[in-house]
Amino acid sequence: MIGLKSQLLNETTLPKVMVIERDPVSRCLIENLFGEHGFAGVYFDSFEEARSHLQQAGNEKYDTVLCEYSIDGEECISFIKELKELGSNLAIIVFSALESQAQIHKAMSHGAFEFVRKTVEYSKLLEVLQAAVKKTHWQRHLHTTAKAVEGIGQTQMALLNRSSDETPFKTDLIIYPKLDAGGDFVSRFDLGSEKYITMLTDVSGHDLRAAYISAYFQGMVRGLVEGGKHIIDIFNRFNSFLADEWNHESEESSMNTSVAVSGVMLDYSEQRLKILCCGAPIPLYYEPGKVGVTAGEQWGYPLGWFPDAGISPIEMGFTEGACLYLWTDGVDSLADELEVNFMSVISRLAQLDKDGEKPDWFQYADDDIMVTRLQFCKKTESDELPVFFEKYAGSDFDKIDQLQNYWQQSLEFALPSTDVGLLAGIILPLREGMLNAMVHGSSKSPTKYSTLQADLIENQRVLRVIISDTGPGHDFDFNRHEEEADLELFEAHRGLIMMKYMADELTLERSGAQITLKFNLQA
């Protein structure tokens, strides 16, 4: 290594270049170039020497690397790869007197910043050096920022947990960021007198711009809430800001920003919820043992799309022990990719979260994922987890074979440790129940809906399935029917018999318009 003395003089001011080059003539030319144009070079005779130096000194003190393509038979490729694997942001310039197209391609495809011909391109080298230094600085800046944004999830959890002792409900959070930066965020505001607001926000885009808008939105909401503004006014105000100012300004760049948000106003003393849904998936209210209720039927527009956001809140009561699920549309798109129900994805993520596993199927996600569950019962944690929820029109009866496959796939996904044969035995009564609901309860109508819901009762390892339609049901003496079907060989109505015997427990409500089936998953 040479030139250390002169470099020490310039250490704090000049861009520092690691030069890996043995040829004395080249070194001389480089030193001259550096001296004239304000670079500080640190010189190494081999990749091995440079490698061991970086191991001790780290790569942060350098601004770029200039290396010969090959020294003593060792190509620069392994050196470049090692730096990349170490997460280095150093831009690497490769130069060579004996370059070939294959060499250039190889170096560039392994992550070199630029390839420069040694003999004729010293002037070009200067331009490339300046660009490489900029590139390194930019990469480092991005890396630092992305790290900070990655920490948002942990920060949110810490913030929510810190204030959760003061709330009469529990907030669970599942976060799986797909990309380094994004705008998914959950926040909670205490309005006093047992009134709270919880918001799940998803800003369009997956970059620092989205993260910035998200942070701006959270701050604006907090400020205006504390100033006594109503949440609907705040949403409308932010909608105007996005539609009239922000997106208007950026119209030419076609970088319009929208914010999908689910907002929940919670009055704990009155046990009432007011839910605002602007472009986010409709929240699901879930009360153990009962059919889940969606907070409305339509997603509504995200903030920023139209001057009038058309916000219409849904009001509902809640009971102790119930939950409200909010999630971003990343869950729905992952569920679509996996061809399973969205609740199967949420429940699987909830189970993984407990185990701390990293799911390999997450590679199919094309968006960040965020789920929050508000549990209206602080002391006793619910041991019930919905694993499937879907509504079907009566006219869907003719798709029953596809639906059956979808149910099986969803349950296998949500309950991975359950015997597949056992799940196959569950599907048949589901088919019977849903056919009955769609054909008789909903009269095959495209406008009448029946619900299929499956819940895992974790501590008993029991799957409870609820099938509910809006029809009047049917008066039915089950025992007499079963006997007649056997003795007189009726060619009809064996579905109920199948459901009774294939489930471990069958309960009928509303004259059979709602049936509950329980299956023991401990084979």
Place this chain on the structure above:
Amino acid sequence: MRHLLDRDTATLTLAFEQDILSTNVENLRKELSQTFSDPTVTNGTWQVLYLDLSNIRLIDSAGLNFMVSIIKKMTEKGVQMKALISNANLFRTFKFTRLDKHIQIDYNGGA
């Protein structure tokens, strides 16, 4: 649905190759009707109808009703019915709907 008449044992075998469900049961009824109209079957002498259900995983209530219609038809003809079942869930279905009282089941699946 394939069929095979074995004159030595006087057995007509019907081999089902797909699950018997509400969505295909009408086609199966038609196929069965064609089979029973086939001259070799009509003119042949057979005392046993053997349903090969070894490739079947699922039968729903519409499928069971189809089975009942076959049982009724065969009872009128004085034909004995047998079935080969390999799937545990299918076997359970025949047991709890008590169709095993009308069809002699050969079960070769697991517990």
